[in-house]
Amino acid sequence: MDVQLEASPSQDEPIMEYLSVEVCAENLDESELRIRIGNHVKYIVIDPGLIDPYIICFAPDFIPLIRPLLPTGDWTSALVFGNPESLTIEPLHRPLDGVRSQWHTNTVEVLDLTILSRMSDRLNEVKFGLPDQPVVAVSKFSCFEWEIYRVEQETEVYRALAGHGIGPAFLGHLAENGRIMGFLIEKIKGGRRADIGDLEACQKAVRRLHALGIVHGDLNRHNFIISLTGEVTLIDFENSWLEGTHEEMDFEYDNLSAQLQEDEGRGERRFKFADEGEEEDSYSRTELVGLAKEPHRECI
Known part of the structure; x- marks a missing residue:
């Protein structure tokens, strides 16, 4: 989503800025917001049926409604409940779940990043450092x-890939108030998407991946970046898993030729930036179990 600011806060109030929004379009499940208030990031969970989802998604309407109700003091997350005529908001006094796999020596706070371009709700081209x-x-x-498991799984895959030159370099963990909730990877410069003429080079890259026991899970041609010298970099390990079976690897390898000839736009947005991305209709074994338990969520 595009960053949204409130229309015009008073002079003594910090600006509130939308960072992330997840709503249930049918208003049958909780909606969640991640909001920056001054130099702090806050999470707000809204019980279903209280506020129109279209209002929640539009900061100039929602923030004036919720600002007078915000808790005072030190809090990270809060719950909105009650009824539409009388909303109540209370802080949730517990830490938010984060990524447990913290193996890299470098950790960067998310508010220290400068966003250069927004590639998706969860993916940005950024600048950091001196x-x-x-x-x-x-x-x-x-x-x-509810979505932390996605980054948890991919972080573990990058640990296994470290030093093998198969995917982008892992540059460090991404934290928010000390809570690990993402990662930074190398920006792949130049290159092009793969096609059937790159089959042999792509097969070699996949064999190297499989030698580590990793099944990629989404080997569409947009997930291969071919450099000017013909070197192959695999991207997008969100659907990957460790300790794959020989049958799973053989199936993935045998279908590579067909994947390189497919041209249905899968992954095209992520290739536009020659970077990491996400494909919504391809899932790992773990994710298929998780999806069966997830409510329908979207930002409308």
């Missing part, structure tokens, strides 16, 4: 607790 030595990278994160 002003005279900035690093351009790709950030990927899952801010809400």
Whole structure:
């Protein structure tokens, strides 16, 4: 979603800025917001049926409604409940779940990033580091607790890939108030998407991946970046898993030729930036179990 600011806060009130929004379009399940208030990030969970989803998604309407009700003091997350005529908001006094796999030595706070371009709700091209030595990278994160497993799984895959030159370099963990909720990876410069003429080179890259026991899970041609010298970089390990079976790897390898000839636009947005991305209709074994338990969520 595009960043939204409230229309005009009073002079003594900090600006409130939408960072992430997840709503239930049917208003049958909780809606969740991640909001920046001054220099702090807050999470607000709204019980279903209280506020029109269209109002929740539009900051100039929602923020004036919720600002007078916000808790005072030190809080990170709060719950909105009650009835439409009389809303109540109370802080939730517990830490938010984060990524447990913290294996890299570098950790960067999300508010220290400068966003250069927004590639999706969870994916940005960013800049961080010293002003005279900035690093351009790709950030990927899952801010809400119900989606943390996505980054948890991918972080573990990057641990297994470290030093093998198969995917983008892992540059560090992404934190928010100390809570790990994403990661930073190398920005792949240049390159093109793969086609059937790159089959042999792509097969070699996949064999190297499988030698580590990793099944990619989404080997469409947009997830291969071919450099000017013909080197192959695999991207997008969100649907990957470790300790794959020989049958799973053989199936993935045998279908590679067909995947490289497919041209239905899968992954095209992520290739536009030659970076990491997400494909919504392809899931790992773990995700298929999780999806069966998830409510329908979207930002409308």
